[in-house]
Amino acid sequence: MKLGDGVEQAIHCMLMLSGLSADSAMPATALAEYHGVSPSYLLKHLQALAGAGLLASVPGPRGGYRLGRAAEKISLLDVVVALEGAAPAFRCSEIRQRGPDPLAAKFFAKPCGVTAAMLKAERAYRDELRKVSIAELAGNPGTELGNAIEGRSCAFRERHERRPAAR
Amino acid sequence: MKLGDGVEQAIHCMLMLSGLSADSAMPATALAEYHGVSPSYLLKHLQALAGAGLLASVPGPRGGYRLGRAAEKISLLDVVVALEGAAPAFRCSEIRQRGPDPLAAKFFAKPCGVTAAMLKAERAYRDELRKVSIAELAGNPGTELGNAIEGRSCAFRERHERRPAAR
Numbered sequence: 050m051k052l053g054d055g056v057e058q059a060i061h062c063m064l065m066l067s068g069l070s071a072d073s074a075m076p077a078t079a080l081a082e083y084h085g086v087s088p089s090y091l092l093k094h095l096q097a098l099a100g101a102g103l104l105a106s107v108p109g110p111r112g113g114y115r116l117g118r119a120a121e122k123i124s125l126l127d128v129v130v131a132l133e134g135a136a137p138a139f140r141c142s143e144i145r146q147r148g149p150d151p152l153a154a155k156f157f158a159k160p161c162g163v164t165a166a167m168l169k170a171e172r173a174y175r176d177e178l179r180k181v182s183i184a185e186l187a188g189n190p191g192t193e194l195g196n197a198i199e200g201r202s203c204a205f206r207e208r209h210e211r212r213p214a215a216r
Numbered sequence: 217m218k219l220g221d222g223v224e225q226a227i228h229c230m231l232m233l234s235g236l237s238a239d240s241a242m243p244a245t246a247l248a249e250y251h252g253v254s255p256s257y258l259l260k261h262l263q264a265l266a267g268a269g270l271l272a273s274v275p276g277p278r279g280g281y282r283l284g285r286a287a288e289k290i291s292l293l294d295v296v297v298a299l300e301g302a303a304p305a306f307r308c309s310e311i312r313q314r315g316p317d318p319l320a321a322k323f324f325a326k327p328c329g330v331t332a333a334m335l336k337a338e339r340a341y342r343d344e345l346r347k348v349s350i351a352e353l354a355g356n357p358g359t360e361l362g363n364a365i366e367g368r369s370c371a372f373r374e375r376h377e378r379r380p381a382a383r
Contacts, residue, residue: 057309136218138218140219144253152368166344166345174341177337193323198323
């Protein structure tokens with residue numbers, strides 16, 4: 050079982066975007082540069098996040114991406130589902146219905162015990178991911194590390210944030 | 217995120233083998249027939265289970281597979297890890313260390329908050345899988361379905377179980 054590399058990239062991009070000032074956006078090329086990843090590969094993930102409403106895409110020369118809703122309302126589960134799909138990792142093929150002398154159809158109304166146990170574990174996984182928001186992960190507790198991260202990302206944002214044109 | 221088809225096949229094979237009488241074995245071809253799956257594909261999974269000690273391989277014309285230890289001591293987590301490997305689904309590539317103006321190396325001794333949160337969710341998943349044993353899933357609560365399953369698998373075992381030669 051393996052999550053795609055895109056999950057790590059996506060979460061770190063969301064963290065960077067959570068620090069933008071209101072109405073600003075950051076182009077995909079800057080996000081790729083900051084994280085040292087391939088822009089074309091990252092773009093695919095950013096588009097998936099936008100498709101799920103987690104990012105908003107701002108068109109035009111001052112455009113780029115920003116969060117699609119408040120960082121408090123975006124969980125790690127939202128990001129994982131946007132990139133990996135909502136289907137459970139365990140996919141029951143009803144193997145119990147194959148082979149010789151199958152049981153009567155009436156017995157297959159309910160999922161079998163194997164599926165039930167596997168899906169229960171996946172619910173526990175998803176419940177944990179649902180508890181953690183982008184806002185929480187971005188939180189800076191004033192530690193030396195927190196300050197260093199904030200300093201680095203702030204300086205980068207200063208250079209690459211695109212603000213809306215003054216009216 | 218997706219588990220291989222082998223996980224479902226492996227768990228159902230373990231359930232079948234948990235009903236064998238002592239010292240008996242069942243050939244891989246019979247296990248494949250019962251579950252309506254490709255014998256060569258199934259064999260790969262049975263070998264992985266045997267490699268992890270969850271199955272014992274009995275050589276010779278009366279050979280086949282049997283459980284490698286008591287069904288009470290084989291959990292769903294054991295089966296998933298034997299087939300899918302022990303590595304977590306989320307694999308941190310330390311993306312935070314890439315890009316321009318990296319932070320000082322001293323900050324990277326600890327995993328970042330993203331990794332910690334993702335691994336916490338995986339622990340919850342594994343804890344659930346660890347709780348469920350093959351013995352528990354094989355348990356027949358005397359329901360109509362339980363009796364039907366037991367009748368079908370018993371009849372099949374009768375025909376395909378290979379007992380050790382009388383001495």
